[in-house]
Amino acid sequence: MTAAGWARDDLVALWRRGGWSTALGRPRPGGPTPRRSAVLLLFGLLETSDHADPASADVDLLLTRRSDDLRHHPGQVAFPGGGLDPGEDAVDAAVREAHEETGLDPRGVEPIGPLADVPVTVSGNVVTPVLAWWRVPSALRPDGTETAEVFRVPVPQLVDPANRGTVLGEHAGQRFATPAFTVPDVPLVWGFTAYVLDAVLDALGWAVPWDADRVVPLPRPPGTTP
Incomplete structure (x- = not known):
């Protein structure tokens, strides 16, 4: 795992290189003009690290849980954006x-800096992930309208093979498979967020081999019953 003393340099190198890819598709030719969005991939020093030396400390990533009342992707874990x-x-x-x-x-x-745009054909969006370093962390307070919870997730937990898997599902008659992250004390990370996170961890060289055949159950949408 990359130590925090090198983490910012790795992020800068990835941005300058511009070399990354995801399993997501390309915009449909001749389709409507997509909506433009951006999400923040904010990495920082993990405040609860056992290492007193920042050069040996762990790194974390800011994630949110979307409100259950939202029309699109309610209750899902996401990057702020x-x-x-x-x-x-x-x-x-x-x-x-x-x-x-x-x-x-x-x-x-x-x-x-921004990474390459990621087209999301299912929602007609083109999303730009933006890499950032949390130079001076501050207190967090979810707005309660769009965001229900916020998490500072340790990157060692995200790359732990025991916390990796694949979600299988179906949308509009099309089957799909996405990476998944089953981090303790955080709802399942899957879908677009997991696609981008998986690709970025690989591109940074921080990822650890994991079992893509391990299937993780897709959570039920908020408000539904078994």
Whole structure:
């Protein structure tokens, strides 16, 4: 696992390299103009690390749980983010949305840069992931409207093979499979968020081999009964 002393350098190198890919598709030719969105992949030093030396400390990642009342993807774990306002670029939008959804102080966020756009054909979105380093962490408070919970998830837990698997499902008559992360004390991470996280961990060189044949049950949507 990459030590925190090198983590920021790894993020910068990935941004400069621009080399990453996901299993998601490409925009449909001739389709409507997609909506533009951005999400913040905010890494920082894990405050609860057992290592006193920051150069040996662990790294964490900020994730949120979407409100159960939202029409799209209710209750799912996600990166903070949302649509671009007029005149905004992806970096500004990602940091602004993270501030609005989690209460973090944007002055402590060091944006590193955007990665390649990720088309999400199922929702007609094109999403730009933005890498960032949490230079000065601040208190978090979910807004209670779009965001129900916020989590600082240790990267060692995300790359632990025991916490990796695959979700199988069906949407609009099409079967799909997505990576999944079964981190303790965090709802299942799957779908778009897991696709991007899986690709970024691989591209950073932080990933550990895991069993893609381990099937993780897809959680029931909020408000449904068995």
